[in-house]
Every structure is written in C-alpha cells, then in structure tokens.
Amino acid sequence: MSIEAIPVVVINSSENLVAADSGLSGNAPVLLREIAELAHRLLDSGEASAIDLRALPLTPADLEWLRETLGQGQVVATLEAEGESMLSETVCPGVWWVTHHNENGAVASEFIEVTFVPELLKAHPEDVKIGLEHLELLISDLS
Amino acid sequence: MHGPLIDTLARQGVTRRTFMKYCATLASMMALPPAAGRAMAEAMASAPAATRRPSVIWLPFQECTGCTESITRSHSPTLEGLIFDAISLDYQETLMAAAGHQAEEALHAAMKANEGKYLLIVDGSIPLGLDGAYSCIAGKSNLDTLKEVAKGAAAIVAMGSCAAYGGIPKANPNPTGAVSVSDIIKDKPIINIPGCPPIPVVMTGVLAHFLTFGSLPEMDSKGRPKAFYGETIHDRCYRRPFYDQGKFAKTFDDEGARNGWCLFELGCKGPVTYNACATVKWNGGTSWPVESGHGCLGCSEPDFWDAGGFYKALSMPADPLKMASTAAIAGAAAGVAISFANRGKKSAAKSAHETTTLADLEK
Numbered sequence: 001m002s003i004e005a006i007p008v009v010v011i012n013s014s015e016n017l018v019a020a021d022s023g024l025s026g027n028a029p030v031l032l033r034e035i036a037e038l039a040h041r042l043l044d045s046g047e048a049s050a051i052d053l054r055a056l057p058l059t060p061a062d063l064e065w066l067r068e069t070l071g072q073g074q075v076v077a078t079l080e081a082e083g084e085s086m087l088s089e090t091v092c093p094g095v096w097w098v099t100h101h102n103e104n105g106a107v108a109s110e111f112i113e114v115t116f117v118p119e120l121l122k123a124h125p126e127d128v129k130i131g132l133e134h135l136e137l138l139i140s141d142l143s
Numbered sequence: 144m145h146g147p148l149i150d151t152l153a154r155q156g157v158t159r160r161t162f163m164k165y166c167a168t169l170a171s172m173m174a175l176p177p178a179a180g181r182a183m184a185e186a187m188a189s190a191p192a193a194t195r196r197p198s199v200i201w202l203p204f205q206e207c208t209g210c211t212e213s214i215t216r217s218h219s220p221t222l223e224g225l226i227f228d229a230i231s232l233d234y235q236e237t238l239m240a241a242a243g244h245q246a247e248e249a250l251h252a253a254m255k256a257n258e259g260k261y262l263l264i265v266d267g268s269i270p271l272g273l274d275g276a277y278s279c280i281a282g283k284s285n286l287d288t289l290k291e292v293a294k295g296a297a298a299i300v301a302m303g304s305c306a307a308y309g310g311i312p313k314a315n316p317n318p319t320g321a322v323s324v325s326d327i328i329k330d331k332p333i334i335n336i337p338g339c340p341p342i343p344v345v346m347t348g349v350l351a352h353f354l355t356f357g358s359l360p361e362m363d364s365k366g367r368p369k370a371f372y373g374e375t376i377h378d379r380c381y382r383r384p385f386y387d388q389g390k391f392a393k394t395f396d397d398e399g400a401r402n403g404w405c406l407f408e409l410g411c412k413g414p415v416t417y418n419a420c421a422t423v424k425w426n427g428g429t430s431w432p433v434e435s436g437h438g439c440l441g442c443s444e445p446d447f448w449d450a451g452g453f454y455k456a457l458s459m460p461a462d463p464l465k466m467a468s469t470a471a472i473a474g475a476a477a478g479v480a481i482s483f484a485n486r487g488k489k490s491a492a493k494s495a496h497e498t499t500t501l502a503d504l505e506k
C-alpha cells in the first residue's frame with residue numbers, strides 16, 4: 001500500500017492549527033533551496049543528483065504543493081518496466097519528477113532528479129548493440 | 144553496467160531499465176541515498192561468473208521451512224531471484240540438488256574456499272537440551288554445526304523469528320531448550336531479520352546491501368535492519384485514524400469490523416510490533432493481515448507466541464511483551480480503558496495457561 005493512501009489525522013494539533021488544516025508540514029519549501037543547490041552543482045561540475053522523496057518527512061499535501069510549485073515542463077516520458085514509471089521534467093529544465101509504480105499501480109518509489117537527462121531514459125551501448133543486431137536482421141529480410 | 148547477470152536477465156525478458164528501476168526502489172525502501180541504487184545495480188550487474196560470486200551458506204536448524212518458502216515465493220520472481228544469481232548459494236538443504244555426503248562435501252568445500260568471506264544465513268533456532276540431540280544434521284548437533292560454520296563467516300544473517308529470537312520452538316515451556324543465533328555466537332556481526340516468516344524484500348535488501356558494500360546495513364538495538372524495522376505496524380497502519388478516533392471493532396463481524404475500524408480490541412499487536420507489513424505488504428503487495436481483517440500477531444517480536452493470547456487486547460494485564468508504550472496507548476484512546484477493565488476481570492479468572500477459546504474470539 002502506498003503511504004499516500006493512509007489518511008493522515010493530526011492529533012493534539014491545537015498549537016499548530018494552520019498547518020493541520022492544510023496538511024502542510026512546512027518541510028516542502030526547504031526542498032526548493034536544496035534543488036537549487038543541486039542545479040548549481042549540475043551546472044558547475046556536470047554531476048547529477050537525486051532526492052528520495054520517500055525518505056523525507058513529507059505529507060501528501062507537501063508532495064502536492066511541491067509538485068504544483070515545480071510545475072510541468074515540456075517533457076514527459078513513460079517507462080513500462082514491471083509497472084509504469086513516469087519521468088517528467090518540471091518547469092525548471094534539468095529538474096525531473098520521477099515516479100515508479102509497481103505492477104499493481106501503487107507508487108513504489110519517488111524521486112526528484114537533477115540531471116540533464118535521467119539515466120533511465122538513456123539507451124545503454126549494450127542495448128544499442130542488441131538493437132543493431134535486430135536492425136541488421138530486418139535489413140537482411142528486405143533482400 | 145554490464146555483466147553476466149544482465150545477460151541472464153535479458154534472456155528472461157528483464158531489461159536493463161527494469162533492473163535499474165528495481166534497484167532504485169530497493170535503495171529507497173532501505174532508506175539509502177539515491178546514489179546507492181545505482182551502486183547496487185553496478186555491483187550486482189557486474190557480479191563475476193559463478194565461481195567468484197560471494198559465497199552464501201544457508202543452515203536450517205529447528206524450523207518449518209516457512210522462511211525459505213517466503214523468500215522463494217517473493218514478489219517479482221526474476222528480480223528477487225536475481226539477487227540469488229548474484230551470489231553463489233553453496234549450501235541450502237531445501238533448494239540444493241545434492242544430498243547426503245555430497246551435500247556435506249559441498250558445505251565443507253565452500254567453507255574452505257571462502258574462509259573468512261562467506262555470508263552465513265541461519266533459519267531456525269538451536270536446541271541446547273539433551274546436548275543438542277533434538278536436532279542434528281549429518282550426525283552433528285545444530286549447536287556444533289553453527290559454531291563450526293560461524294567461525295569462518297564474514298557475517299551472519301539470522302533469518303526469521305526462530306533464528307533471531309528462538310521463535311516458536313522457544314515458546315513456553317521450551318521443551319528443546321531452543322535459543323537464538325546471537326545467544327551462541329558472540330564474535331561475529333549478526334543481523335536479525337525477524338518475522339514468522341520475514342518479508343522477502345527485507346531479505347533481498349540485506350543481501351543486496353552485503354553484495355554492494357560488503358557489509359551489513361544499519362541496525363537497531365535488537366540487531367534488525369533499521370530501514371525495515373524502524374517503525375511499528377501501528378505507526379503505518381491505514382486503520383490508524385480509527386484508532387485515533389476511538390473507533391474499534393469489538394468482534395470479527397460487527398459493524399465496526401465491516402467498516403474497517405481499528406482491531407486493537409481484537410488483540411492487534413501492531414502498536415508494539417516493529418515490521419514493514421503495513422507499507423511493503425504481503426503476496427506481491429496484495430494485502431496484509433490488518434487489511435484482511437485480522438490483527439497483527441506481533442510475529443517479528445521476541446516471544447510473540449507467549450504474549451498472552453492473539454485475541455487479547457494489548458492493554459490487558461499479563462502482557463509479557465511488556466512494552467513501555469502499552470500504557471500510553473491505553474491512555475491515548477480516551478474511554479477505551481473502561482471497557483478493558485471488565486475484560487481484565489474475565490481474563491484474571493482464567494488459568495495461567497492460555498488457550499484460545501471461542502470465547503476469546505467472541506470478546
């Protein structure tokens with residue numbers, strides 16, 4: 001079961017009513033700074049990085065806020081691999097929202113990747129070789 | 144990322160991308176940084192040919208083979224199986240083709256060839272009664288075998304509640320004198336993966352970690368991998384909002400049960416049980432005990448079998464799990480304590496020997 005599916009009930013929240021109402025924990029805005037930091041690193045050294053959204057204390061509302069704030073960019077890629085994975089670029093090029101679903105459609109893991117192109121989208125040279133063999137087969141069938 | 148493992152997978156129709164996605168998710172489940180997913184993929188993909196893979200020796204002691212069943216019936220057979228492809232499982236009585244003297248030879252050959260480097264997995268408890276005569280393999284008591292094989296191991300995985308804590312064989316009155324691995328072996332790193340049986344992905348996660356980093360993952364005070372046993376069933380239970388609102392099922396077929404209310408009063412041990420069932424679930428993520436309408440038995444905690452009855456609410460007296468949090472839990476659910484008081488009387492009238500009767504179930 002995905003954690004999102006658990007309705008969160010905040011108890012003893014009298015001191016923190018505003019946050020309880022919106023479901024926001026206040027942890028999401030901080031992440032924007034971290035993403036900016038990672039984008040700097042990408043530009044300066046070409047080093048890609050990722051943030052595991054499951055590893056952070058984010059409520060469903062936090063995640064929603066973050067997703068909305070980062071917005072939807074121009075690229076959306078779907079990967080079919082034992083369940084669907086969605087890799088979509090946010091309005092900030094180089095900042096990708098990556099969601100992996102399992103075969104049952106539940107979210108298995110979720111990341112923000114700061115990279116020019118997510119590693120998963122690139123074809124591996126070994127796979128290209130296999131593709132090439134297939135192409136050659138297709139060509140030989142032509143004659 | 145290239146190697147014999149990826150080729151094997153490709154032949155089984157598992158693509159490189161599927162593999163990378165699996166490793167990313169596994170790392171996330173283990174609370175490792177995202178880069179660890181890549182590292183795991185690299186380490187496992189480039190695992191060398193069969194002869195040089197890390198050697199794993201799996202010893203079964205006083206056990207029911209449920210742990211092996213759990214692992215071999217895991218979620219994505221090819222992907223979980225892949226972890227086993229990345230290791231050389233040199234001795235596993237249930238899975239190996241060899242038998243008798245051949246099997247024993249395989250064991251000793253593997254021990255010699257990989258001295259100081261192999262990973263030892265143990266399932267089942269070790270009986271100390273009658274000089275260990277209750278369980279012997281090849282004429283040797285489990286105690287002697289464990290000591291002998293542990294000597295050359297790099298680390299030990301105690302698989303399941305029996306190996307980790309003694310489990311069901313240790314249940315009162317413990318006729319065979321069963322003890323856990325850590326009761327005997329004191330000079331090796333030991334990781335406990337309790338559960339009756341444990342969740343498959345916990346096992347594969349620990350193996351993947353060992354393969355990638357050559358060490359065991361971070362553990363809690365009971366020697367369990369923190370990533371999977373860091374929170375209680377109750378912390379992550381989807382029925383938790385009902386608990387917080389004081390809405391409890393009182394029998395297994397009342398309105399509350401039908402509405403999916405909290406199973407605390409029906410004996411759920413979720414509040415004192417550390418395991419990942421509520422998030423990882425069972426049978427390929429299909430469901431888990433509380434979702435199917437039955438409380439948690441607490442199977443990943445020490446002495447769960449003797450915890451005073453599976454259908455007895457935690458807040459009732461004579462709770463051998465003796466977790467400090469129990470009192471706080473009873474207090475949190477205002478009003479609930481009163482109904483427990485009556486039940487306390489009923490149970491006090493019972494003899495010390497607890498059997499589960501229909502009356503227990505109908506509480």
Ligand code: SF4
Pocket residue numbers: 376377378380381382383384386404405406407411412413414433438439
């Ligand atoms: S007591 Fe059991 S059923 Fe109730 S919320 Fe906790 S874990 Fe879930």
Ligand code: SF4
Pocket residue numbers: 338339376416418420431432433438439440441442443
């Ligand atoms: S829900 Fe509880 S009893 Fe059931 S498998 Fe999980 S830890 Fe064990």
